[in-house]
Amino acid sequence: MSSDELLALIHKKDANARKMVFDSNYGKLYGVAMRYCKSPEQAEEVFNLAFNNCLNKLVQLRQAKSINLDEFLEKEFIQECVTHIKNIRSEYYVSSTVHATESAPKNYNLFENNEWIDYNHVDTEVLIKSLQQLVPSQRLVFNLHVVDNLSLKEAATLLESSEETVKSNLEKARYNLQKNIEKNLKSIKA
Helix, strand or coil: CCHHHHHHHHHCCCHHHHHHHHHHHHHHHHHHHHHHCCCHHHHHHHHHHHHHHHHHHHHHCCCHHHCCHHHHHHHHHHHHHHHHHHHHHHHHHHHHHCCCCCCCCCCCCCCCCCCCCCHHHCCHHHHHHHHHCCCHHHHHHHHHHHHCCCCHHHHHHHHCCCHHHHHHHHHHHHHHHHHHHHHHHHHHHC
């Protein structure tokens, strides 16, 4: 089935066409949701809401002929994920940063490293786990700027904050991501 025929069926709210779009895009879009979310459960919730919102926006558009379905879905899906995470981030921020029993002193020296880590060959699971351990505001900015290639200005517009805030969160995210990767790699070796 061609993309134009599929779009026409989606505009008619055909359930089989929606399922076909869902099946063909699930892996890629769920991977995007996992990048933005703290856990698989949260990613599943965000995925379902964002995917449905994307299809509803697609139905509302009248110019179906001029839309590239894959590009539209990916762009709208990322925006929906960001919106959803922004709405729930304060709840996850507290749960991800408050550790009542943690008493180990933190080491903020980036250059004090016992071994060299080749970041080009870090396992995908370790990288995803390390990204998920970031504070939501840092995770959002890192994904938008580094992974999704948005400029700082575009990310600031999408997040409804200043460029300085986005830049600050990006620097914090890079630092914390490095520390998380080191910690996760050490826990694997132990």
